[in-house]
Amino acid sequence: MDAVRPVHEQLYAVIGHPVGHSLSPAMMRAAFAHLGYPAVYLALDVASASEGLDLLYRVGFQGLSVTIPHKEAALGRCVSVDEGARAVGAVNTVRRTASGWEGRNTDWLGAVRALQRKGPFKGRTALVIGAGGAARGVVYGLMQGGAAVAVTNRSPERGQALARGFHCDFAAFEDLGTRSFDLVVQTTSVGMTGQPDALPLPPGFFRAGMTVMDIVYRPLWTRFLKEARDAGCETVTGLDMLLYQGMAQLEWWTGLKAPEEVMRRALEAALE
Numbered sequence: 374m375d376a377v378r379p380v381h382e383q384l385y386a387v388i389g390h391p392v393g394h395s396l397s398p399a400m401m402r403a404a405f406a407h408l409g410y411p412a413v414y415l416a417l418d419v420a421s422a423s424e425g426l427d428l429l430y431r432v433g434f435q436g437l438s439v440t441i442p443h444k445e446a447a448l449g450r451c452v453s454v455d456e457g458a459r460a461v462g463a464v465n466t467v468r469r470t471a472s473g474w475e476g477r478n479t480d481w482l483g484a485v486r487a488l489q490r491k492g493p494f495k496g497r498t499a500l501v502i503g504a505g506g507a508a509r510g511v512v513y514g515l516m517q518g519g520a521a522v523a524v525t526n527r528s529p530e531r532g533q534a535l536a537r538g539f540h541c542d543f544a545a546f547e548d549l550g551t552r553s554f555d556l557v558v559q560t561t562s563v564g565m566t567g568q569p570d571a572l573p574l575p576p577g578f579f580r581a582g583m584t585v586m587d588i589v590y591r592p593l594w595t596r597f598l599k600e601a602r603d604a605g606c607e608t609v610t611g612l613d614m615l616l617y618q619g620m621a622q623l624e625w626w627t628g629l630k631a632p633e634e635v636m637r638r639a640l641e642a643a644l645e
């Protein structure tokens with residue numbers, strides 16, 4: 374019998390539950406292949422974040438992308454986390470250290486970089502729609518970039534709680550008609566394939582000159598984003614946020630510059 378050959382590839386994976394629809398394998402495999410980096414990247418459906426993280430550490434994985442619903446639990450399973458992960462209350466990336474997993478959150482960075490392609494937003498006003506985990510990352514990122522942030526949400530109590538936690542403004546849905554913002558970011562599941570697509574925004578809310586981003590990327594052009602585009606707004610799709618959070622993950626794991634266009638094309642192909 375042949376001797377078992379040692380595996381030289383480093384092991385990476387995305388963990389989630391479910392994880393089958395994740396676009397990270399397509400994006401990361403394309404990047405590793407382009408860089409000639411000896412790594413395999415798997416998609417692992419893991420029901421328990423803590424058990425999954427412990428097992429994959431023992432198996433020898435070098436790094437993991439962490440997705441829904443494990444981002445909050447992953448925070449508590451890391452031996453150290455950075456300030457962004459602590460502020461957002463979620464870890465979406467872990468890296469192996471001798472003593473355990475080190476955690477970071479690159480989601481907020483992905484949102485910042487995607488929006489900054491349309492120009493700096495220091496000192497500009499921003500509205501974040503939603504109050505879930507995704508909203509927390511976006512609010513943190515916008516505040517880090519120096520925007521004056523207001524949160525709005527279907528259930529006001531949840532929106533107010535988020536706004537209090539981040540010391541930012543809360544705007545009731547009913548008051549949006551009287552306010553205008555430079556940036557607007559939609560962070561709810563509204564518009565996602567199979568979900569309702571009507572956000573209760575007042576008529577005429579979108580105005581030319583606004584920069585509008587939707588973090589939903591299936592479909593790429595949500596009703597929300599199409600309406601913004603038709604009103605003359607600058608638009609940013611959820612694919613950009615996905616791309617930039619992934620590039621930040623890869624760079625942290627490998628220390629190499631992530632190949633942006635290769636990763637973008639892989640994401641676009643995987644979405645087709």
Ligand code: ATR
Binds near residue numbers: 503
């Ligand atoms: P995640 O952590 O992925 O952001 P979540 O915690 O379930 O997800 O939060 C979902 C967000 O989408 C919430 O802000 C939710 O509003 P509520 O707090 O009122 O539930 C918002 N949301 C979901 N469906 C919505 C809809 N049809 N219209 C408006 N907001 C919606």
